[in-house]
Amino acid sequence: GAVVSQHPSRVICKSGTSVKIECRSLDFQATTMFWYRQFPKQSLMLMATSNEGSKATYEQGVEKDKFLINHASLTLSTLTVTSAHPEDSSFYICSARVVDHSYEQYFGPGTRLTVT
């Protein structure tokens, strides 16, 4: 149980285009999902906390208009990188929190974004 998927696993897009990354909790409901960004040889940095049915909470320094987050259902959150630039190239990882008292997070396999 507690499986989180991400799609796509890898994506290459041209500068100026937008790309959407999906995060799904496959066998549990998640009122809260998290989006992390990881640069090469760096740690995971929390970008935003996504709550089902409400606006996401962004960490300091993360541009809301550039990284659009939608959490329309208890099993799906999406991250859209708008007008992507090469510096947005990174590994994006989502996690989902189970709807119980444990507050445990389960991580997706990550999406590697390359902007050319």
Add this chain to the structure above:
Amino acid sequence: AQKVTQAQTEISVVEKEDVTLDCVYETRDTTYYLFWYKQPPSGELVFLIRRNSFDEQNEISGRYSWNFQKSTSSFNFTITASQVVDSAVYFCALRLTGAGSYQLTFGKGTKLSVIP
């Protein structure tokens, strides 16, 4: 604010050697969880262990063991008889307990290379 420090950036060991990965944390809260995750080259985060701050018993799971010392705010991870498959980046993380306290604070990670 919480902080997790993994002072070892990279470690190389020869196969079958034992290796200890250090983790030191800072928090003003008295209750919290500590985690270790493994990130192989594929990128997916693999959960290894969760330890409650109330439980200072050391834990052993196969070749893995963890030493939690509250007095020194450390949660070190030892791999016995290392294998090539252990090569990965290992992250230590902390999360506070209680309602709403579900953000993970990650250390910068330690890259372990096990040489055949």
